[in-house]
Amino acid sequence: MAEIIDIADPMRTQAILNTYGLHAKKKFGQNFLTDLTVLHGIVDIAGITDQDYVIEIGPGIGALTEQLARAAKKVVAFEIDTQMVDVLSETLQPYDNVKVINGDILDINLPEVIRAEFGEEAHVKVVANLPYYITTPILMQLLRTNIAWDNIVVMMQREVAERLNAEVGTKAYGVLTLIIQYFAQAELAIEVSAASFNPAPNVDSAVVKLTPLSPELVVAQPERLFGVIKGSFSHRRKSLWNNMLQTYGKEAVTKEKITKALDQANIAPSIRAERLDLKQLTALYLALKSQGLTQ
Numbered sequence: 001m002a003e004i005i006d007i008a009d010p011m012r013t014q015a016i017l018n019t020y021g022l023h024a025k026k027k028f029g030q031n032f033l034t035d036l037t038v039l040h041g042i043v044d045i046a047g048i049t050d051q052d053y054v055i056e057i058g059p060g061i062g063a064l065t066e067q068l069a070r071a072a073k074k075v076v077a078f079e080i081d082t083q084m085v086d087v088l089s090e091t092l093q094p095y096d097n098v099k100v101i102n103g104d105i106l107d108i109n110l111p112e113v114i115r116a117e118f119g120e121e122a123h124v125k126v127v128a129n130l131p132y133y134i135t136t137p138i139l140m141q142l143l144r145t146n147i148a149w150d151n152i153v154v155m156m157q158r159e160v161a162e163r164l165n166a167e168v169g170t171k172a173y174g175v176l177t178l179i180i181q182y183f184a185q186a187e188l189a190i191e192v193s194a195a196s197f198n199p200a201p202n203v204d205s206a207v208v209k210l211t212p213l214s215p216e217l218v219v220a221q222p223e224r225l226f227g228v229i230k231g232s233f234s235h236r237r238k239s240l241w242n243n244m245l246q247t248y249g250k251e252a253v254t255k256e257k258i259t260k261a262l263d264q265a266n267i268a269p270s271i272r273a274e275r276l277d278l279k280q281l282t283a284l285y286l287a288l289k290s291q292g293l294t295q
Contacts, residue, residue, distance in 0.1 A: 007091055008063035010034045013198055016061050020087050032060055033129055033155075035196035038207070039067045045189045045209050046127050046153040048072050053118040057105050057128035057138060057154075060084060062091040064129055069095040076117050078105045105138060110145050126152040132201070135160055136176065143183040143212070144222075152184070152210040161188050161206035168277050175233050179226055181278045184210040217282040224294055228285040232273035240276070241269035248293050261287035 005012045013034050017023070033039060042064065048054060048071040056077040059065040061084065068075045075098045079085050085102045092098050099117065101108075114124055126149060130138055135156045142152055159172075165186035166172035180186055190207035194200040219225045231247035232240055244258045262269050264287040267280060276284070288294045 004094060006036060006063070007061060007066050008034050008036050008039055010198065013061065013063065016087065016091060017198070020083075022061070022083070022087065031129075031197040031199060031201050033063050033196060034198050035192070038190060038192050038196055039064055041190050042127060042153055042155070042207055043067050043071050045207065046125050046151060048125065048127070051123060052150070053114075053122045053124050055110070055114075055124060055126045055128075057126070058131055059088060059100065060129070062088050064127065065092060065098060065100075066095065068127060069098045073097065074118065075099070076101060076113065078103055078108060080104050106134070106141060110142075111147055114147060123150050124148075125150045126154070128153075129155040132157045132160075132203075139180070139210075143180070143210070149212050151212070153189070153207060154210070155192060155205050155207045158191065158204045158206040161208045164188070164208055164210075169275055173274055174236070175226075175230050178229050178278050178281060180210070182215050182222060182225070184212045186210055215282075216279055217286075219282065219285065224289070225282060225285045228288060228294060229273075229281050232276070232281060232284070236272070236274065238272070239270050240267065240273055243273065248288075254293070257291040257293055258288075261291045261293065264290065 007013065007016065013032055048068060050071070050073055052072045054068050054072045054075045056065055056068060056075055059077040059079050065075060065077050069092070077098065077100045079088065079100055079102060082102055085100055088100045114122065118124060124147065126142055162172045163174060163176045164180050165188055166177045187209045188206055189209045192205040192207060194204050232243055234243050234246060245255070248254050248258060261284065265280065265283040267276065267284055285294065
């Protein structure tokens, strides 16, 4: 039996691209990973075992999918590019535990797919090399979906990865950091050079592991909390007081309510939002809600 050469091997990747006349499509954020060390690292970080079911997003020509298939019980991969789906039917032919679904992950009913493909009690992990232009919407959908993920391991632009696990008061700390923290613990696990891809993107990348958790302070409508967080950061260099006035208005009665809310949350009006952690901003949201300034 002929030895199987990994899809991610640079020479095989190029051969596949040549055979099918493929090129990376900017509209889908395509870059093909050709670094086996990184791929093996992703599988290890996700802790994939033969008992795991895996959702992959954007398999491309199947470089990561192949490594997942070798380790997992079953892989379901979502690919938006119809041309790539045809290629995957060939490149992944040796693996009978992979199913490729042609579709946009943002339009997919994931709980329904998981029930149909994996069953009700499956241990499900998400592993993906995310298209950089829609990294945040995909992460938000995954985290908000009512699925008990074991973990989510995703590659993204390094700059975005640094924002996910940024410390309070740092330049990278902001709205995205706080929203992610509400749902999960973020760990920047692997730094990935642009040279690891064909073609090389203009930026370096990083692999982040998200471990879902229960919020320390649960709110009935997280979107309302996120709205307060966004308002607090609306002008990063301005004080929280000024951002609150811009968000809720400068009328005397409104100023009084904001003052009471800040006092109730034990937050100084002069502080900047970047100095507040999720617990403090959640307390602010609840105080604003008690003053009738938000729902």
